[in-house]
Amino acid sequence: MQGIMRNILTASLLLLVGAVVTAQVTDKDLLNPDPNDYLLYSGTYDSQRHSLLKQINTSNVGRLQAKWIFHLTGAKDLEAPPIVHKGVMYVGQYNRVHALDAATGRLIWEHFRQPPSVGWQRGIGIYGDMVYMIGQDSALVALDRRTGNPIWEARPSQPGKRFQGPMPFAAKGMIIVSGSGQGGGFIEAFDALTGKSRWWWNSIPKPGEPGNETWAGESWRNGGGPVWVSGSYDPQLNLIYWGTGQPTPDFVGDNREGDNLYTDSIVALDIDTGKMKWHFQNTPHDVHDWDSNEMPILLDAPFNGQMRKLLLQANRNGIYYVLDRTDGKFLRGVPFVSKVDWLSGLSPEGRPILTPGHEPTVQGAKTCPSTAGATNFPSPAYSPDTKLFYLIAQEGCGITYRSTTNFRPGQGGSGTAYMESPDDRERWQLYVRALDAVTGKKVWDYEQISSFHYGPGLLSTAGGLIFAPEQQGMFTALDAKSGKPLWNFNTGALITAAPTTYTVDGQQYIALAAFSNVIAFALPEGN
Amino acid sequence: MAAQTNPTASRQSRWQKANGILLFALGSMLFAGITVSAQRGAGPGPAAAPNPAIGNPQAIAEGERLYNETCTSCHGKDGTGGELGPPVAAQNRRYLRRTDQEIFDTIKNGNVGTQMPPYAGQFTDDQIWRITAYIRGLRGTAIDTPAAGDVAGGEAIFWSKGNCGGCHMVKGKGSILGPDLSNLAGSRKVQNIVDALTKENHKIAADGGTHDTTLLPMMTYQPVRITTADGKVISGILKNEDSFSLQVLGKDDLNLYRFKRNNVKVFYDPQSLMPHDWDKRLSPAEFQNLLAFLTRLFVPPPPAPPARGGGGGVG
Numbered sequence: 001m002q003g004i005m006r007n008i009l010t011a012s013l014l015l016l017v018g019a020v021v022t023a024q025v026t027d028k029d030l031l032n033p034d035p036n037d038y039l040l041y042s043g044t045y046d047s048q049r050h051s052l053l054k055q056i057n058t059s060n061v062g063r064l065q066a067k068w069i070f071h072l073t074g075a076k077d078l079e080a081p082p083i084v085h086k087g088v089m090y091v092g093q094y095n096r097v098h099a100l101d102a103a104t105g106r107l108i109w110e111h112f113r114q115p116p117s118v119g120w121q122r123g124i125g126i127y128g129d130m131v132y133m134i135g136q137d138s139a140l141v142a143l144d145r146r147t148g149n150p151i152w153e154a155r156p157s158q159p160g161k162r163f164q165g166p167m168p169f170a171a172k173g174m175i176i177v178s179g180s181g182q183g184g185g186f187i188e189a190f191d192a193l194t195g196k197s198r199w200w201w202n203s204i205p206k207p208g209e210p211g212n213e214t215w216a217g218e219s220w221r222n223g224g225g226p227v228w229v230s231g232s233y234d235p236q237l238n239l240i241y242w243g244t245g246q247p248t249p250d251f252v253g254d255n256r257e258g259d260n261l262y263t264d265s266i267v268a269l270d271i272d273t274g275k276m277k278w279h280f281q282n283t284p285h286d287v288h289d290w291d292s293n294e295m296p297i298l299l300d301a302p303f304n305g306q307m308r309k310l311l312l313q314a315n316r317n318g319i320y321y322v323l324d325r326t327d328g329k330f331l332r333g334v335p336f337v338s339k340v341d342w343l344s345g346l347s348p349e350g351r352p353i354l355t356p357g358h359e360p361t362v363q364g365a366k367t368c369p370s371t372a373g374a375t376n377f378p379s380p381a382y383s384p385d386t387k388l389f390y391l392i393a394q395e396g397c398g399i400t401y402r403s404t405t406n407f408r409p410g411q412g413g414s415g416t417a418y419m420e421s422p423d424d425r426e427r428w429q430l431y432v433r434a435l436d437a438v439t440g441k442k443v444w445d446y447e448q449i450s451s452f453h454y455g456p457g458l459l460s461t462a463g464g465l466i467f468a469p470e471q472q473g474m475f476t477a478l479d480a481k482s483g484k485p486l487w488n489f490n491t492g493a494l495i496t497a498a499p500t501t502y503t504v505d506g507q508q509y510i511a512l513a514a515f516s517n518v519i520a521f522a523l524p525e526g527n
Numbered sequence: 528m529a530a531q532t533n534p535t536a537s538r539q540s541r542w543q544k545a546n547g548i549l550l551f552a553l554g555s556m557l558f559a560g561i562t563v564s565a566q567r568g569a570g571p572g573p574a575a576a577p578n579p580a581i582g583n584p585q586a587i588a589e590g591e592r593l594y595n596e597t598c599t600s601c602h603g604k605d606g607t608g609g610e611l612g613p614p615v616a617a618q619n620r621r622y623l624r625r626t627d628q629e630i631f632d633t634i635k636n637g638n639v640g641t642q643m644p645p646y647a648g649q650f651t652d653d654q655i656w657r658i659t660a661y662i663r664g665l666r667g668t669a670i671d672t673p674a675a676g677d678v679a680g681g682e683a684i685f686w687s688k689g690n691c692g693g694c695h696m697v698k699g700k701g702s703i704l705g706p707d708l709s710n711l712a713g714s715r716k717v718q719n720i721v722d723a724l725t726k727e728n729h730k731i732a733a734d735g736g737t738h739d740t741t742l743l744p745m746m747t748y749q750p751v752r753i754t755t756a757d758g759k760v761i762s763g764i765l766k767n768e769d770s771f772s773l774q775v776l777g778k779d780d781l782n783l784y785r786f787k788r789n790n791v792k793v794f795y796d797p798q799s800l801m802p803h804d805w806d807k808r809l810s811p812a813e814f815q816n817l818l819a820f821l822t823r824l825f826v827p828p829p830p831a832p833p834a835r836g837g838g839g840g841v842g
Binding site for chain 1 (some may be wrong): 595596599600603604609610639640641642767768769770771788797
């Protein structure tokens, strides 16, 4: 009898242990993530970056404490939002992954790939029993999430292409990555378990493909349209929404007359086949090195009295766009910074009406917003509680230059432009800005004093908070309704990443990668 | 206040090309005929294998053209730093690659582990030497082309008539309100020094261009007037600030202050404390002599540390 009892006990324990070990990340998990985990770059597929956790809220965030720090030796400019799954945190960059105990910051395993790299890469993907890292040599690497053992590697299927740095995006049994290279930008989907390529899509259409006629002569061969940030996914419509980058050469448009599709565009692809369903080009024939790589937020909301499936994007070019995400129809476009002088308005289809005199020149031309953009890749957020769209807005203007000579195909560097206007009234200044999500009207501003260069992204929580790191190191919690600061902590280094939040053993944490450290914050014990 | 890139930097490289004739806004008649030979590429750093492009204006101009076509989108205009790469010629920066050979090797072979690719396939060795010479020229500072004039007379003006020591320090003598000028000629170009003396609210570029990799104190010497809750007024120079605090060096007592932003009123004075009309306060000869003094304020870099000798032991 005793023997049988012991066997039953052992079997039960094994079952318990087994349950924890086989906690794979499934498609179902990703469609409706456990709020205690943080599994995707933007938290959820609609990219709202709104956590349902509310243990940390407006009434107690003033008591938030740093709980632990993990230092990534040799790293800098970390852009990864820390991913957390069942109490294990995954953070990394090109060529490195670290798995940490998310409650204590102790290292469980780490994996390095040669050589040491400090490139800009936006984090580690997770699916099944694997985590996914991008190698600087343009490899998608799948590692066992429990130990870091390498399982498989994949490279871009098309010759001459290379992966850039977005977080590998897991959906429907696929890992979606992207990049650029010979012939322009691309998005490619790989089977998450085997690494076999499922489909790819190219930003620059070849002759005979629709859109190729928007490049004069042979200029489509220049390439462009790099895809260096991931996007959003609507499982009901079966579409993914990604943004593309600028045409090549960036600042000289002479030899590429035409709209240059599909650069500076939001594209909707069928997730099963990669076929493009619709596109919307934010900046046709871009000469400012802008792009459309700003995270599109998906929202179902009433528009003009009618419930609609919307896509919201605050674009680098200074315009806040509201589109219908079923067909890409332009619904609204309003400036979200005070000075936007390169256009005088938008056509009914959302096409910019250009103001002459703001193209780059050899002596330098002033453009508002600057090349750095009215916003950039740092993640925006949306709160269903306040119905506000939160973003990092950059006020100010810039000077754009084009090179003294003409562009030669194959050469980079047709100009430069990340330069602040010398006029004091046009200097760069960052704000956390709250807009009414549907009208785009500004509701409040929070000035991030001393910060002038984009980098950190936002997190919204059901605790009524916006967590806003600052370029110059400050990490601040704002009241989501008013923008009033309720808590702050100086992390001591340049921040270029967005925070995440998760729960371990009943305690909610806020985690942030700050330059070369990951810091986790929580309330004092007993709260 | 954000540090910003110096729009006069591009003009400076053309000054350097003019082989030492220093023409100022006030008029060339005073300085015509005073020639100082330029030493292009003679920036800081130990001597190395000779760069065939050094001293050859056409080769350097070719280097500038190649740089402008290829390097600016990462490294910025005039090497001041761009969106994707560090500055290669920002003022007062500590460089990892200082010799012609080190710069040449980095351009040719790239920098493994970073975004800098090798350019061996794209440029010939000759072209890479020219780009190197151009970059070294960009790094040139006033000490490479010091102004002619009576240096001792200029020093006297600095301390007495100009009372520059009321704000500035040279080798420990003077005050601490404005920048230390001990290495002025080793960190600034001649044109920048002239502009600082003659242009209203002249701003100097901070290190790092637009892609800072470290947190910096403020480089703009922004004057502020702080009014505390109990009515006290403190004037000073802003050392740093964020949304919650300000760090100020007091003008009158030279003490360091910290203020909590929500306790005080802050007035950012648009007018710099630095007078900008020295060309009017001084006679042309006095101005020239002051410049002769200022363009020789130089602290040479320390010699390379000795190689570890024989014998065991740590440290």
